[in-house]
Amino acid sequence: MLRMSTLFLRTLREDPADAEVPSHKLLVRAGYVRRVAPGIYSWLPLGLKVLNHVASVIREEMDAIGAQEVQFPALLPREPYEATNRWTEYGDGLFRLKDRKGNDYLLGPTHEELFTLLVKSEYSSYKDLPVSLYQVQTKYRDEARPRAGILRGREFLMKDSYSFDLDDEGLQRSYDAHRGAYTRIFERLGMDYRIVSAVSGAMGGSASEEFLAVAPTGEDTFVSCTACDYAANVEAASVRAPEPTDPAAAPPQEVVDTPDTPTIETLVAVMRDKGYDIGPEHTLKNVVLMLRQPTGERSPLVVGVPGDREVDLKAVEANVYPAEVEPFEGGDFAKYAGLVRGYIGPQVLKNLGIRFLVDPRITTGSAWVTGANEPGKHAVNVVMGRDFEPDGVVPAAEVKAGDACPRCGSPLDIGRGIEIGHVFQLGRKFADVFSLDVLGPQGKPVRVTMGSYGIGVSRAVAAIAEQSHDEKGLVWPRSVAPADVHVAAVGKGDPLPEAERLAAELEKQGLTVLLDDRGTSPGVAFKDAELLGIPTILVVGKGLANGEVEIRDRRSGEARTVPVGEAVAAVVADVRG
RNA sequence: CGGGGCGUAGCGUAGUGGCUAGCGCGCCUGCUUUGGGAGCAGGAGAUCGGGAGUUCGAAUCUCCCCGCCCCGACCA
Numbered sequence A: 001m002l003r004m005s006t007l008f009l010r011t012l013r014e015d016p017a018d019a020e021v022p023s024h025k026l027l028v029r030a031g032y033v034r035r036v037a038p039g040i041y042s043w044l045p046l047g048l049k050v051l052n053h054v055a056s057v058i059r060e061e062m063d064a065i066g067a068q069e070v071q072f073p074a075l076l077p078r079e080p081y082e083a084t085n086r087w088t089e090y091g092d093g094l095f096r097l098k099d100r101k102g103n104d105y106l107l108g109p110t111h112e113e114l115f116t117l118l119v120k121s122e123y124s125s126y127k128d129l130p131v132s133l134y135q136v137q138t139k140y141r142d143e144a145r146p147r148a149g150i151l152r153g154r155e156f157l158m159k160d161s162y163s164f165d166l167d168d169e170g171l172q173r174s175y176d177a178h179r180g181a182y183t184r185i186f187e188r189l190g191m192d193y194r195i196v197s198a199v200s201g202a203m204g205g206s207a208s209e210e211f212l213a214v215a216p217t218g219e220d221t222f223v224s225c226t227a228c229d230y231a232a233n234v235e236a237a238s239v240r241a242p243e244p245t246d247p248a249a250a251p252p253q254e255v256v257d258t259p260d261t262p263t264i265e266t267l268v269a270v271m272r273d274k275g276y277d278i279g280p281e282h283t284l285k286n287v288v289l290m291l292r293q294p295t296g297e298r299s300p301l302v303v304g305v306p307g308d309r310e311v312d313l314k315a316v317e318a319n320v321y322p323a324e325v326e327p328f329e330g331g332d333f334a335k336y337a338g339l340v341r342g343y344i345g346p347q348v349l350k351n352l353g354i355r356f357l358v359d360p361r362i363t364t365g366s367a368w369v370t371g372a373n374e375p376g377k378h379a380v381n382v383v384m385g386r387d388f389e390p391d392g393v394v395p396a397a398e399v400k401a402g403d404a405c406p407r408c409g410s411p412l413d414i415g416r417g418i419e420i421g422h423v424f425q426l427g428r429k430f431a432d433v434f435s436l437d438v439l440g441p442q443g444k445p446v447r448v449t450m451g452s453y454g455i456g457v458s459r460a461v462a463a464i465a466e467q468s469h470d471e472k473g474l475v476w477p478r479s480v481a482p483a484d485v486h487v488a489a490v491g492k493g494d495p496l497p498e499a500e501r502l503a504a505e506l507e508k509q510g511l512t513v514l515l516d517d518r519g520t521s522p523g524v525a526f527k528d529a530e531l532l533g534i535p536t537i538l539v540v541g542k543g544l545a546n547g548e549v550e551i552r553d554r555r556s557g558e559a560r561t562v563p564v565g566e567a568v569a570a571v572v573a574d575v576r577g
Numbered sequence B: 001c002g003g004g005g006c007g008u009a010g011c012g013u014a015g016u017g018g019c020u021a022g023c024g025c026g027c028c029u030g031c032u033u034u035g036g037g038a039g040c041a042g043g044a045g046a047u048c049g050g051g052a053g054u055u056c057g058a059a060u061c062u063c064c065c066c067g068c069c070c071c072g073a074c075c076a
Helices: A022-029 A045-064 A079-083 A112-122 A168-188 A264-273 A313-320 A330-335 A346-352 A429-434 A457-467 A496-508 A522-532 A542-546 A564-576
Strands: A033-037 A040-043 A075-077 A095-098 A104-107 A131-140 A155-165 A193-197 A208-214 A220-225 A231-233 A254-257 A284-292 A298-306 A324-327 A355-358 A367-374 A377-383 A412-427 A437-439 A445-447 A449-456 A485-489 A513-516 A536-540 A548-553 A559-563
Touching: A022 A033, A022 A457, A040 A045, A045 A131, A045 A155, A045 A168, A045 A457, A075 A079, A079 A112, A079 A429, A112 A131, A112 A155, A112 A429, A112 A449, A131 A168, A155 A168, A155 A457, A168 A193, A168 A208, A168 A412, A168 A449, A193 A220, A193 A412, A208 A220, A208 A457, A254 A367, A264 A377, A284 A313, A284 A367, A298 A313, A298 A346, A313 A324, A346 A355, A346 A367, A346 A377, A412 A429, A412 A457, A429 A449, A449 A457, A485 A496, A485 A522, A496 A513, A496 A536, A496 A564, A513 A522, A536 A542, A536 A564, A542 A548, A548 A564, A559 A564
Parallel strands: A193 A231, A298 A355, A485 A513, A485 A536
Antiparallel strands: A033 A040, A075 A104, A095 A104, A131 A155, A155 A449, A193 A208, A208 A412, A220 A231, A220 A412, A254 A377, A284 A298, A284 A324, A367 A377, A412 A449, A437 A445, A536 A548, A548 A559
């Protein structure tokens, strides 16, 4: 039994000044976590209970699909990460250190290398596969900007698992098993989440989906269809392109004087003054970027998007990998005299030898208002397939609410979410690096294919707090609450002995109990109970005079009075639902 | 990485007119109080983020560093 009189807990009456998001404020105020360094937090007794409960749910569901738990060190030698080039690729994101002999070590940001090597060292036959291994372990990433308390920390607890299969069908089965387990985990954690398509990124591999906890404070933006079940991270959202039309059918191009129109807004205003019925969506804006190849070679790239949309640099970067996208600086314009700042149009790019990519919304036959490549002039009815021809297509324009679903055409919604899980078909990237083969039934080596699956355990605690709180404090789902019931002895007349007796009785029934035996004034006891967020509160106080106690539901706020003799059964019934 | 704001006791903050650093909460002692963050009295607790500098004298002015929060990273 947790007794508040001795529990290591100090609640705060006011929000910490450095906290912005609800989970950070409340987890600190309620005494669940304390910051020790940027992005690094200690878990206090109640917080640790929640964290462990989340981990338990995850372990149960992982075990249920036959995955086996192992534990790697957090402190790792450089060599395996050198082999996969991640020692370099991770850059400043990696915590590096040296031992007394000067050898390089790192604090593991993720463990694909170690799992691959472990399986390689132990298994050598197709009969051993498939196998899935997982661990619940502290990860380290030296984030450029840790934020929002434990939502994005530099040290965090993660469940990561890896599947090993002989072929693509096996990988798909392992992937589906993990996806199912994740669904059950987040259901049990009481979370409001969406499964969205994700980008595989530079890692290669194919299928990749993220589990996003829906929350306005989330760092990820996703689209979801209002009609069908399409949902995707905006970084991976595909576009429903308009039908191509015949370029020859378009009206002729004309050039218009448009002085002082460096932005889309000013351009549209001037064009309207001149009698052209256009909006920003009819303009084609051409963003100049600089691509830097790994070799250091730099070359310009122009990306065309409808004028009412922003360019998503991440999407561009994902498409030009391994090149990196850099801003096109003022000095660069001097080097490319054909590019007229503010009045760039695609008509001349081919002649200038500059690579031009367009968003899929720019289709053959579509006509645009765009720069005329002369200061103070724009061109109207610039038609793709007639007046310019792109070198390729890149989904560079941001998605907006109301855009057509790429699957069914219905309007899309936009939402924010916290990435709490990621399932990913890695394929053979790591197996290739470490030559992870097993001997097949024909006596020939078979390259193993892998899946990688992660859940941010500590982040899930914060995500639950983001989704489950009110103005009074936290409201834990029963599956993770630090205790099943909060018994508060309040008011005069020494209610403590009866509260103790009821608490002991509840424990005998198998419930976990937090007992407020501090003897504070009732207001303090109630405020703290609400702040801590245990789902059921049993108030033992003034009602005792009539042989009654009060049972409160933290989430709904409903309270009911029951005879003392029925209290235990009533609470047990509430907790067991 | 860039820009802005901020850093004073465990928490929230006042004080920048240069000279004994104040308040609220929390904490300790005593008495009173006990169904919505009680009252009275007494008390402990601060290298004013760190370092260097200017000065007779610095929380306050200057420089550097560290940390926190927000915004930005392209505007054709």
